[in-house]
Amino acid sequence: MYLSVIKVSVPVAEVVGVEEGRVEILPRKSVEDTDKDFTVFYVKRSSSGSSYGLLWRLGRIQFSCPSRVLRDQWTKHLRTALKTHSPLRPNRLLVFINPFGGKKKGRKIYHSLVAPLFELAGISSHVIVTERANQARDHLLKKDLKGFDGVVCVGGDGMFSEILHGLIGRTQQEAGLSENDPTVALQPCPLHIGIIPAGSTDCVCYATVGVIDPVTSALHIIIGDSQPLDVCSVHQASALMRYSVSLLGYGFYGDVLAESEKHRWMGPLRYDYSGTMVYLSNRSYAGIVQYLPADPLLSSPRDRTRCLSGRVYTHVEGRFRCVSLTCMSSSCPKSPLGLSPSAHLADGTGDLILVWDTHPLGFLKFLYRHTSTQDQFDLPFVEVHRVKAVRFSLPSEMTNEQKMATPFLCGLCCSKVPAKSVWNCDGEILSSTEILCRIHGQLVRLYARGIEEGAAVHNCGKENDKCQMGCTLIK
Ligand SMILES: CCCCCCCCCCCCC/C=C/[C@@H](O)[C@H](COP(=O)(O)O)NC(=O)CCCCCCCCCCCCCCC
Ligand SMILES: Nc1ncnc2c1ncn2[C@@H]1O[C@H](COP(=O)(O)OP(=O)(O)O)[C@@H](O)[C@H]1O
Ligand SMILES: [Ca+2]
Structure with a gap:
């Protein structure tokens, strides 16, 4: 159902409100209460310039009717139409x-x-x-x-x-x-x-x-x-530690968060400052990552480890710059396409990104590619897997003392490199290093609709075709 006015066509689902009289609300509410007029407020789109989504603004159209009776019929019917067309509108x-x-x-x-x-x-x-x-x-x-x-x-x-x-x-x-x-x-x-x-x-x-x-x-x-969203539950032994939706990161992202907590007073800049300090400290960490691929065809019947549901985990071990798991693209102004550009918001899987130890310039290249459309996974020391569950543990040859010790960071001045990092779970430091993570499909719903098509190309491969699983679009 559409409301057509000369050149403006507004889906009823995008009408914000209907008011009697000639009404303005910005900069202040003012009502000129003429009894044959009504005002419709609706969602007006404008390009956002630097961002890749569309900015929404409040649009306003005024109508004049031949009589008050007709005006009242219009407003009554429009208000009813809003309710029936969009049952999820909050009261x-x-x-x-x-x-x-x-x-x-x-x-x-x-x-x-x-x-x-x-x-x-x-x-x-x-x-x-x-x-x-x-x-x-x-x-x-x-x-x-x-x-x-x-x-x-x-x-x-x-x-x-x-x-x-x-x-x-x-x-x-x-x-x-x-x-x-x-x-x-x-x-x-x-x-x-x-x-x-x-x-x-x-x-x-x-x-x-x-x-x-x-x-x-x-x-x-x-x-x-309404936009459903996958959520990852993070467990230690048999206890829930936290839930995560954006970044669950060990190594670089864990160290950046730990360091940034000391500089909260800097506000949002603390992440850039700490990111630079941690990058310069040039660390990598030993770990064992086991993951359950999202596609069961990828698992092999000869694997030894078995998962919670009886399916098989893949096992990798070595030194990593960072290990990250994200349920969605995790795009943000710093990285407009995100940690994993073609991840879906609500497909019940997460993307596991393994960045193996490499030389400092290689790692910088990896980080830098997050700021452009260059593929950060197309590097020989980076792997990405679509997964349902991940287990992380420390190598058995690490002494118990090393496993227990609290990692500490002091930027550049300290020569003592900690043996382990911490997990950054959506901006919170986890108290445990050895964890089990599981992705729960569509556990929560947001008042959102994914990234809208503008002059956009779908980054999961399809052009101008909105993905039902809510993935992102790039210009
Ligand atoms: C060289 C430029 C490198 C840019 C690299 C950008 C990678 C950005 C990926 C961001 C993923 C964000 C995922 C979201 C995490 C949030 O949940 C979480 C909490 O947010 P809140 O404080 O708003 O509550 N945020 C975070 O944990 C922040 C992680 C931010 C990491 C940014 C790191 C910036 C790195 C700059 C490195 C510069 C190296 C330069 C060397 C000369
Ligand atoms: N009144 C409060 N005082 C202190 N901390 C708070 C308060 N309300 C919320 N918080 C905590 O502040 C932390 C950071 O909040 P957030 O809104 O995400 O800002 P930022 O993006 O700057 O980190 C959250 O972990 C939240 O639990
Ligand atoms: Ca997902």
Whole structure:
């Protein structure tokens, strides 16, 4: 169903709201209440310039009817059409704002750019500005969530991760499932998650919307877009450690995170500074990686190791610059195509990237290729595998003392190289090195729609054909 006005054609699914009178909301709400007019607000697209997704803005069209009765019929029918066409449009949202994320602008971003749009769309929201880390997670685990259609996260990937843990945990509690058991099929979360980007990396937002823009994200929430997302559960022995959606990285990315924690005051720049320091410290680490390929045809009947589901793990061992696992492309402004450009958001698999030890210039080439469209996997020391599960362990010849020791980093000044690194799990350091990871297909749903086709080429091979699994598009 389309609403056609001279040259503008708007799908009803993209109408934001309908108001009586001649209404403006930006810069301030003003209503000229003439009784034959009404105003329709809708999603207007514009090119985002540097990013590869499309920016969404609030469009506005005013209509004049011959009579008030006709005007009232129009507004009534349009409002009904919005509900029937988009059943996932939220009525009530629970909003968490991290006031300290990114450049510390979360509160301002929400109140000046997002709240007026929610109000216009008739969405009521309960807003909580967090006072401590993990408050949002604990709230979602314990408090009454009745009446909410979705949860909005105003912050970065760390804040998103809190919400993810709260919602997944709550859903499993209510379903009577154990999150600790890596063989359990977890229950998908009933509430949608919306992300208003206000963090440092904002990778989950970038990879699912295509731009880092609070207004675009707010409009995706309002019209009830729905994008499922794979989630990786990370276990140690038989206990759940954390969930991950973007980057689970050992070696380089673990060291960068550990180093960056000391420089939080730098804000988002801390990652560039720490990245440079860690790159210059030129480290590699010994490890054993076992993985379960996503395609069962790739496994061999003569392999020795058996996985949780009876299928076979592939075993590799050696020294690595980094070992990374990502459930999606993990594109972000630093790396517009991401860690694994053709990974799918919701296909139930992850991409395992193994970067073997190499000379410093080779590793720099690998890193640098993340910033362009050059293939970072087309290097002799890099392997990538599409997987369902991964196990990481330390070689048995490492002494127990080496295995237990906490790795420490001090940039360039220290000559003592630690024997092991740490795992970076979506921006959190894991307390254990030996882990088992499993990908759960479509465990959560976001208010997003993947990257939209613009003048775009599909990077999983097809041109101008939207992939049902939500992969990314490149120009
Ligand atoms: C030479 C240029 C190299 C650019 C390499 C870019 C690789 C970027 C891959 C980024 C993947 C991001 C995955 C997302 C992770 C986030 O969950 C997570 C948490 O985010 P939050 O703080 O917003 O909550 N973010 C992170 O863990 C940050 C990882 C960032 C790594 C960036 C490293 C920059 C490296 C610069 C190296 C420069 C070497 C120069 C040598 C002369
Ligand atoms: N009120 C708060 N005080 C301190 N930390 C918080 C608060 N609210 C959330 N956090 C934590 O801050 C961390 C970083 O938040 P995030 O919004 O991802 O910003 P950034 O992208 O800059 O790291 C998250 O791990 C989250 O748990
Ligand atoms: Ca995936």
